[in-house]
Amino acid sequence: MTSTPLRKDAARNWERIVETARRYVDEGKPLQLNDVARAASIGVATVYRHFPTPEALLETVAAPALEALAEHAEQALADPDAWPALRGFLAAGIEAQLTDASLLPVFAAPVDALTSTAELKRRLTGLFGRLLDRAHAAGVVDPGVSERDLMSLMCGVAYAVNVQPGLGAAERGATGRRYLDVLLTGLRRS
Secondary structure, X not given: OOOOOOOHXXXXXXXXXXXXXXXXXXXXXXXXXXXXXXXXXXXXHHHHHHOOOHHHHHXXXXXXXXXXXXXXXXXXXXXOOHHHHHHHHHHHHHHHHHHOOOHHHHHHXXXXXXXHHHHHHHHHHHHHHHHHHHHHHOOOXXXXXXXXXXXXXXXXXXXXXXXXXXXXXXXXHHHHHHHHHHHHHHHEOO
């Protein structure tokens, strides 16, 4: 969040805060800054200095996964075949949503707390749009399917997996891939 380099002690504190927040998100605990400060053994003022809101901290936790998805989309654009490129990106998107609990709330947030998150989401949306446009141009995806449609459907796939109790990580991944295959079968034009 800070644009100037942090002192070593401040950088260590930042890392501890983010690691603690990551653990909270992974365990499904609410991300309250006072609780994170206590668990990280760092003063509350220090946490608030780095992250003024829980949303800013959550977006920081989600940033590596968002960056990885954007990189995957850029690699997919290098694939000359539009269908496998789109399919591979969507599979990576489902995998990310199922393995990183910070993504869904960041994607669903009506407003971004950090400028960097807004920029990263715009970049990701633009890359996704280019992948879908290529698939439309190649005639492999129903032209009536929009970016918005597909983004909502992808969130729906992740939600459908997440509401099933008792699935282990491997089962969640397999279920997500199966649901995505069903979705893509309906999406693809023969």
